[in-house]
Amino acid sequence: MDAVLKMVAQRLALGLLTLFVVSLIIFASVEMLPGDVAEEILGQSATPETVAALRRDLGLDRPAHIRYFEWLGDMAQGDFGRSLANKREITELLGTRLWNTLFLAGYAAVIAVPLSLALGILAALYRNSLYDRLVNSATLTSISFPEFFVAYIMIAIFAVSWRWFPAIVNVTAETPLDERLYKAFLPAIVLTMVITAHMMRMTRAAIINLMASPYIEMARLKGLTRRRIILHHALPNALAPIINVIALNLAYLVVGVVVVEVVFVYPGLGQLIIDSVTKRDIPVVQACSLIFALTYILLNLLADILSILSNPRLLHPR
Known part of the structure; x- marks a missing residue:
């Protein structure tokens, strides 16, 4: 300890x-x-x-x-000053906007993390199969397109053509949770498509690398099924790199939502910083940038701590 x-x-x-x-x-x-x-x-x-x-x-x-x-x-001391554009306290501007950004990032994470782990484990379980190749191709395709392009395609299909979801996410502090989840679904899916590939491929690679370890060979010689070997022997020891990539992608979710928020006119920190740059509202730009940096640093710290707790051997690197 x-x-x-x-x-x-x-x-x-x-x-x-x-x-x-x-x-x-x-x-x-x-x-x-x-x-x-x-x-x-x-x-x-x-x-x-x-x-x-x-x-x-x-x-x-x-x-x-x-x-x-x-x-x-x-x-x-927590004093961010006043906005040059409207003379309001910056903390008032950041309060709701920060919550909106964290809500969108959390919404995407709740979808992306279980989906990535499931896809990665199944890809390792059925390595080199048709499923493995299809999933790898689909995820690589999803991260090959810029976020704004994917967002506009989603808007064109699901908002304009089919009218299933709104193209503009106009939520407020009084918006009920079910309505907020409905309106923020499209931007959450766009963010999910961006980060799922990285987490899925890291999960697959970490498990496959461990499959050549001596203790895995011993488990095979004992007659254990491939499913049991992966879930009960390989996966627990592969948690450290998986946790690292999940934490890094969660950090990206928080600090990388700027483009998605602008496309969907989502009232988060990303939209606020773009508006403030346009108005030359320097104190707000500085405050938002520092919050993004602090969030990224804290999530990286959390990744290090969780990785070491999941694999104490990392405390004593060779």
Whole structure:
């Protein structure tokens, strides 16, 4: 247990360092954007005096490193500042949007994870069969197309032609759960198609790699069926790489929903960050980017912890 706690502490320290570096990149990237924020807000008819006054109000006349450390300190205390576009507290904007994004990612994960594990186990169980080849071909095809292309195809078929699901996912905080599940089904399926292939192929590969191990040969010599060997002997030892790829794909679900949210006009963080970039609402862009980075880092940390708990030998690499 001490070794696990030490590993967790090391991963947390590395995660904090990574988050610090990412915050530097986010701030520097925003600083390097062309144009002046004050001029964008006031418009082309603004006089130099009004631009200078607004820059002072926004704190843009101070050195960049001072503004960075003030921004980082406020973020650490949970103060995201105010939106430049509508003067609302950014925490108010993020609350519902973050929940919507997490709901969509969780919806897709609930479909994708069991489906991927089932397809991967069956592909390993019936290796080189017609089923194995069909599943591999179908999953490779699904990840070969860009997400927006798959989304528009789904909209054209299921929303426009057949009218089974809405093309625009207009949900609010008051939307009932059953209605929310119905409206968000198409974007959830698009995300499922994107990540299922990676998880399915990793499950299949991890199990097949273990099938050549000596203890698997011993199980075969004992006369155990192939199904029992895979489910009771190979799968438990293949959990570490499977958990890793699942956690990484879940991280992608949260931070990679931007394109899907924009296509379906889904009111999540992805749509918010795109709208904020268009309006040059820099504080909102920075807050959303940092939340995405933090989510990715936390899910990677969770993947490391779960992998080691499922296979303690990883604590002592050779």
